[in-house]
Amino acid sequence: MKTRRLGELEVSAIGLGCMGMSDFYGQASEAQAIETIHYALDHGINFLDTADIYGPFTNEKLVGKAIKDRRDQVIIATKFGNVRSEDGRFLGINGKPEYVKQACEDSLKRLGIDHIDLYYQHRVDKDTPIEDTVQAMADLVKAGKVRYIGLSEAAPDTIRRAAKVHKITALQTEYSLWSREPEEEVLNTTRSLGIGFVAYSPLGRGFLTGRFQKPEDIPEGDTRRNHPRFQGDNFYQNLELVKRVETIAAEKGVTSGQLALAWVLAQGEDIVPIPGTKHIDYLKENIAAIEIELTRDDLQRLDAAAPKGTTAGLRYPDMSTVNR
Numbered sequence: 001m002k003t004r005r006l007g008e009l010e011v012s013a014i015g016l017g018c019m020g021m022s023d024f025y026g027q028a029s030e031a032q033a034i035e036t037i038h039y040a041l042d043h044g045i046n047f048l049d050t051a052d053i054y055g056p057f058t059n060e061k062l063v064g065k066a067i068k069d070r071r072d073q074v075i076i077a078t079k080f081g082n083v084r085s086e087d088g089r090f091l092g093i094n095g096k097p098e099y100v101k102q103a104c105e106d107s108l109k110r111l112g113i114d115h116i117d118l119y120y121q122h123r124v125d126k127d128t129p130i131e132d133t134v135q136a137m138a139d140l141v142k143a144g145k146v147r148y149i150g151l152s153e154a155a156p157d158t159i160r161r162a163a164k165v166h167k168i169t170a171l172q173t174e175y176s177l178w179s180r181e182p183e184e185e186v187l188n189t190t191r192s193l194g195i196g197f198v199a200y201s202p203l204g205r206g207f208l209t210g211r212f213q214k215p216e217d218i219p220e221g222d223t224r225r226n227h228p229r230f231q232g233d234n235f236y237q238n239l240e241l242v243k244r245v246e247t248i249a250a251e252k253g254v255t256s257g258q259l260a261l262a263w264v265l266a267q268g269e270d271i272v273p274i275p276g277t278k279h280i281d282y283l284k285e286n287i288a289a290i291e292i293e294l295t296r297d298d299l300q301r302l303d304a305a306a307p308k309g310t311t312a313g314l315r316y317p318d319m320s321t322v323n324r
Contacts, residue, residue, distance in 0.1 A: 001013065001043065001044025001045065001046075001287075001290075002290055004196075004269055004270070004271075004272050005196065005269075005270070006118075006148075006169055006170040006195075006196025006197075006198065006270070006272060007148065007167065007168075007169040007170065007194055007195060007196050008148070008169065009075070009117070009118065009147075009148050009169050009170070009196070011046060011047040011075050011272055012044055012045045012046045012047050012272075013265065013272065013290050014045060014047075014261070014265070014272065014273050014274065014275065014286060014287070014289075014290060015045065015047030015048065015049055015077075015198070015272060015273070015274035016036075016037065016040045016045050016047065016048050016049065016274065016275075016276070016277070016283070017049045017200060017274040017275060017276025017277075018033075018037070018048055018049060018050045018054070018059055018062070018063055018276065019049075019050070019051070019054045019059060019276055020276045020277065020278055021033035021036070021037075021059060021062060021276075021278045022054050022055045022058045022059035022062055023053075023054045023055050023056070023058075023059065024054075024222070024223045025206075025219075025222050025223070025224065025276075025278075026219040026220075026221050026222045027219075027221070028278040030062060030065075032278060032279075033062055033066070033278050034062070034065065034066045035280065036277065036278055036279065036280050036283055037063065037066040037067070038066065038070075039280050039283060040283060041067075041070055041073050041074065043287055044287075045287070046073055046074055046075050047075045047077065047272065047274065048063055048067070048074055048075070048076055048077065049077045049078075049172075049198075049200070049274045049276075050063045050076070050077070050078045050079075050111075051078055051079035051080075051082070051120075051122055052078065052079065052080055052082075052103060052106065052107055052110075053079075053082045053083075053084045053122070056084040056085070056086065056088055057086070057110060060078060060107055060110035060111050061110045061111075063076070063111060064110060064111040064112040064113065065112075067111075067113075068112060071113060074117075075117045075118065076111060076113065076116055076117045076118070077116075077117060077118040077119075077120065077150070077170075077172075077198075078107050078111065078116055078118075078119065078120070079119070079120040079121070079122035079152060079172075080094075080099070080100060080103035080104065080107065080119070080120075080121065080122060081093055081094060081095055081103075081120075081121045081122035081123050081124075081125065081152075082122045082123055093122075093123045093124070093125045093126075093321060094125055094128075095121060095124065095125030095127075095128040095130070095132070095133035096125070096128050096132070096133075097132055097133065097135065097136035097139075098136075100121075100133060100136035100137060100140070101136055101139070101140065104116065104119065104140050104145055104146065105145075107119075108145065114145075115144060115145055115146060115147060116145065116146045116147070117146075117147045117148065118147070118148045118149070118150055118169060118170060119137060119140065119146040119148070119149050119150065120149070120150040120151060120152045120170070120172055121133055121134075121137070121149075121150075121151050121152060121154075122152050122153075123152065123153055123321045123322070123324070124151070124153070124154050124155075124158055124321075124324035126324055130154075130158050130161050130162050130165075131161060131162070131164075131165050133162075134149070134162045134165040134166050134168075135165055135166070137149040137166065138165060138166035141166070148167075148169035148170070149166060149167075149168060149169060150168060150169055150170035150171060150172060150198070151168060151170075151171050151172070152171070152172040152173065153172075153173050153174075153321070153322040153323060153324070154171060154173075154323075154324065155186075155323045155324055156185050156186055156188075156189040158324060159171060159186075159189050159190065159193065159195070160189065160193070163193050163195070168193065168195050169195065169196060170195060170196040170197065170198050170272075171186070171190050171195055171196075171197055171198065172197075172198040172199075172200055172274075173186060173197070173198075173199070173200070174199070174200055174201045174315055175197070175199035175200075175201075175202065175264060175267075175271070175273075176199065176201060176202045176203065176204045176208060176260060176263075176264060177204065177208060177241075177245065177260050177263055177264075177302065177305075177306040178204045178207070178208065178229070178238065178241060178306060178311040179201065179204065179311065179315055180306075180308045180309075181315075181323075182197070183308065184308075187268075190270070191268075191270065196270050196271075196272065197268070197270055197271045197272070198271075198272050198273075198274055199264050199271055199272070199273040199274065200273075200274055200276075201276075202260065202261055202264040202273035202274070202275050203257050203260055203261060203275050204229075204260070205224055205227065205229075205230075206224070207229065207230065207238060207242065208242060208245060208256060208257060208260040209255065209256060209257035209260075209282075210242050210246055210255075210256045210257070212230070212235075212239075213239070214235075215230060215231065215232075215235050218230060226317060227313075227316075227317070228313035228314045228315075228316075228317060229311065229312065229313035229314070229315070230313075231313070233312065234312035234313035237312040238311060238312050238313070241305065241306050241310065241311065242256060244305035244306070245259060245260060245302070245305055245306065247305075248298065248301055248302060248305060252292070252298070254288075254289070254292055255285060257282075257285060257286075257289075258285055258286070258288060258289040258292060259289075259292070259302070261273060261275060261286060261289040262289045262290075262292035262294055263294065263299070263302050265289070265290065266294045266299060
C-alpha cells in the first residue's frame with residue numbers, strides 16, 4: 001500500500017469511510033462490516049474514518065470492536081460537533097470548549113482506545129469562535145488524548161484563523177468529479193498552510209460508480225433518496241456525467257468508480273480520499289484504483305466530461321452548515 005502525508009501524519013494513500021456501516025445508506029450487518037474493516041487492514045489501509053453521530057454512536061463502537069486487537073495497525077479519525085440524540089434526531093452544532101472535551105471522552109470510551117489519532121470538528125459552530133474550539137482541541141493534544149486535529153467543511157478564513165491557534169493537520173471536505181468546489185479556494189488555502197486534504201465522498205456517494213441507473217435503484221431507508229443530486233431531473237442530468245466517465249473508463253479497462261477515485265488521487269499527493277463501503281468486493285476495486293495511472297490526456301478528457309459547476313443539484317438539502 002502506498003502512503004501519503006497529511007501534514008506530519010503518514011497514512012495509507014486511501015482510507016476507509018465507515019459511516020455507511022452503521023447509518024444513512026441502508027442496512028448493514030456488524031459481521032460484514034468488521035470483515036470489511038479487517039480486509040482493509042490486512043491489505044494496507046490503515047486510515048479509518050468514523051464520527052460520533054454515525055449510528056448515532058454505534059459506528060465508533062463498531063470500529064472499536066473491529067480494531068480491538070489491532071490498535072497498532074490503525075490511524076483512527078473521528079469527529080465531534082454535529083449533535084444527535086440517542087433516537088437519531090439532529091440537535092444542532094456545538095463547538096463550545098466544554099462540549100469538545102466531553103465529546104472526546106465519550107468517543108474514546110466507545111472506541112475503546114486511549115487516544116484519537118486525528119480529531120476533527122465535524123462542522124463549524126457559528127455561535128462559538130473557532131479560536132475557542134481549536135484551543136479546546138489543542139488542550140486535548142497537550143493532555144495526550146488526541147495526536148492531531150482537523151476541521152471538516154470549514155471555509156478558507158476559518159481555516160486560517162484556526163491555524164493561528166494550533167497546527168491543523170487535515171481538512172476533510174467533499175471532493176470528487178462532481179463536487180469540485182474545493183478547487184476554487186480551499187485547496188490553495190490548505191496548501192499554503194501545509195494542511196493535508198481528506199476527500200470524503202470521492203465516488204459521489206456511490207453515484208459515480210454507475211450503480212444507480214434510476215432513482216428507484218436507491219434502497220428503501222437510504223438517505224440518498226432525499227439528496228438533491230439523486231432526485232428528479234437532477235438524477236438524469238448527473239447520469240449523463242457518469243456515462244461520459246464510463247466511456248473513458250471502458251477505454252482504460254477500469255470501472256467508472258475506479259477512474260473517479262484515480263482522478264481524486266491524481267489531484268495532489270496531499271489529498272487522501274476515504275471512499276466508504278461495507279462490501280469487500282467494492283473495497284477491492286477501490287484498492288486497485290491506486291495503481292491506475294492517468295495521463296495528461298486522460299485528465300483533460302475527465303475535465304471535459306465533468307467540468308466544474310455542471311453537476312445538477314446541491315451537495316446537501318441544507319447547505320447552511322458547510323463552508324463556514
